[in-house]
Ligand code: FES
């Protein structure tokens with residue numbers, strides 16, 4: 062049994078130490094807001110926060126996060142920054158199919174937690190998850206809004 | 220797109236059986252524990268099964284099959300069309316809410332179960348594709364709202380003991396102005412259920428001028444759930460006692476599993492429940508998906524060649540996309556004519572000058588972000604529940620019935636919202652996981668959820684076709700085109716799905732080189748059918764996705780040859796076509812006035828612009844792209860796009876769809892290609908298969924032009940003009956025509 066701190070609660074899970082955190086969250090804990098897209102750290106759909114830092118759970122062995130604070134999308138609104146990000150996502154009407162958006166919200170929350178007023182370069186570096194629906198421009202506008210700045214070199218459909 | 224829904228039209232007089240149980244089960248996700256009162260069911264069995272002479276269902280008319288108004292005023296709507304990102308649930312809430320007089324924000328929308336009620340596309344079909352949902356059903360869905368409103372008014376008149384003519388409505392309420400009384404819909408719903416429904420033709424629809432929600436940028440009803448991880452997709456489906464399954468597909472289509480050399484060892488792996496041989500695949504069922512996946516990937520399967528390949532789509536071990544492209548380019552002969560006007564041969568002979576060029580496209584994966592999955596459960600009473608992503612519920616239902624031998628009314632198909640689709644979730648013979656889920660649930664006696672890993676998905680995905688198009692054009696002495704011929708060597712998507720040629724040429728193979736609106740008097744558009752072993756499918760904007768690139772880029776070559784500006788030439792060829800002239804001028808204006816360049820931008824970079832138009836799915840589009848080349852890579856700075864869908868339901872969703880479609884168009888023209896070598900795809904995941912990443916997204920500026928013409932599609936039309944606008948800009952900048960996707964710009968031109 063491995064003890065995990067998930068969304069403020071302690072959960073014991075029966076999983077081999079090398080099991081990816083993603084599948085522990087989805088199958089053992091039954092929380093399906095965290096998505097599987099590629100399994101090889103390419104898409105970001107599986108992003109969660111570990112001690113406040115965005116992490117791709119599909120390549121994170123569960124043993125590596127024992128004792129650390131895991132935040133999944135299910136608890137995002139309990140985080141003050143996360144709640145602001147969700148509001149920005151709603152305000153900007155970001156999601157289309159929505160499948161990538163748990164991960165996008167995680168990435169944005171982690172960014173704003175680390176850097177309250179990110180520059181364009183900060184945003185470029187942090188917001189790298191795939192969106193096949195092509196919501197990149199809207200994501201960028203929402204992050205700019207959170208950062209308290211106008212869209213710069215990218216983003217903002219006319 | 221040509222009716223790809225693969226389902227039967229509604230037979231006249233088909234008996235209808237929607238049970239209350241089915242209704243509640245279907246919506247259990249949203250309604251679990253809710254006190255259901257109000258419209259709800261049943262209606263069907265009571266009347267339709269009443270014996271001889273029971274009227275057949277007229278799709279889209281029976282209010283209780285679609286709507287439930289709860290005591291708190293919240294409204295549940297069953298949508299005939301599946302939500303997969305395109306915003307159709309919101310559009311449905313706007314259409315129904317407009318006539319019902321209920322705020323779309325009070326709606327919860329779900330994918331409707333199967334059944335005749337929901338076959339609202341004339342002449343009795345149902346499917347989500349071809350950008351057809353709103354344009355085929357907007358009047359039916361509005362009328363449904365109007366019928367429901369009439370029933371609420373009648374119930375209110377009875378309750379208040381006043382003539383119905385004295386009543387009006389305000390959002391969510393019936394109002395009797397004379398006595399200042401108001402009744403909430405939620406309080407009337409139960410009584411309204413007992414009111415006889417008015418004849419569908421007797422209700423009057425609102426005047427456009429009175430619209431409160433249609434045509435307005437109403438907020439999407441699903442964004443909060445999708446921003447907080449609460450939206451439930453097929454891959455998230457869960458039932459008690461469920462097992463998980465992972466598969467290993469045959470490396471090449473047509474091979475079948477023989478011995479599994481280490482079968483005993485994988486059966487003994489942690490968590491494994493059982494090991495199975497399925498058609499073209501091996502599966503491992505386990506208590507957890509990770510256990511299933513780890514075990515199935517360890518399986519050493521002896522794949523066996525099929526005894527008889529004649530009737531199947533078989534992938535040979537020596538197939539490569541490079542060789543297929545060469546085969547397409549080498550194809551000769553006149554081809555089969557799809558569109559013709561005037562006399563091309565004669566006009567070419569008499570032309571002052573001629574030009575010819577050969578263009579090529581690539582195979583493409585759908586790469587929707589949610590990998591396919593299906594959950595199947597056989598119930599103790601012999602019925603089957605199945606949760607599956609799909610774009611045509613009744614088509615899937617028919618196939619499931621056939622595979623299981625169950626009567627259709629013994630099967631409940633739960634159509635889940637889709638984590639992207641772009642054409643991925645039609646009924647494709649070898650590309651859907653539901654047959655595997657059914658087989659495994661049957662074999663294990665437990666509910667089983669099959670998930671295809673990304674690797675297994677890219678091995679069985681249906682691809683957007685590859686084509687090689689040979690163009691010839693003749694110009695008159697003034698430099699204007701008088702003749703154009705396009706012969707496309709390809710296998711069309713419908714031909715690929717059927718695995719044979721139909722009686723008629725596959726229109727989806729040539730749409731986009733055919734159906735262009737430029738006034739070139741002599742035209743011939745033809746196809747040379749060249750079969751491929753690759754499985755083919757419909758991909759966002761289907762044939763237009765590649766054909767419009769070919770045509771619009773060649774048109775720029777014609778312009779260059781004739782000494783014309785590409786924008787001016789298009790305007791000239793559209794003379795007298797008011798709708799497209801307006802549209803082309805609109806996009807030019809949106810971009811700050813047409814200029815092709817090359818020019819130097821304020822940041823010092825050398826840039827150029829390209830223009831292109833398209834006529835997909837009943838809508839018209841025009842796009843301008845501005846590009847530069849940085850370190851040998853095309854950088855697209857801005858895309859301006861004007862779209863004329865005739866009239867619209869939600870401008871915010873239109874803009875979002877144009878943006879998303881533009882991204883997919885950029886992805887196609889800049890980075891994407893599905894490549895095969897030695898009979899297998901080279902890339903099996905996003906590490907090898909490139910899709911557009913945020914760093915290469917362009918700014919997208921959209922202008923909606925409502926000409927008032929017949930309403931057209933929205934989900935796909937924003938795509939086809941983008942690749943050629945980009946390619947034409949790159950050609951302008953580099954002086955080299957771009958004839959292949961993805962673009963390979965000449966490095967020397969930076
Ligand atoms: S599923 Fe983890 S990055 Fe794609």
Ligand code: FES
Nearest residue numbers: 158159161192194
């Ligand atoms: S919203 Fe569909 S993948 Fe991003």
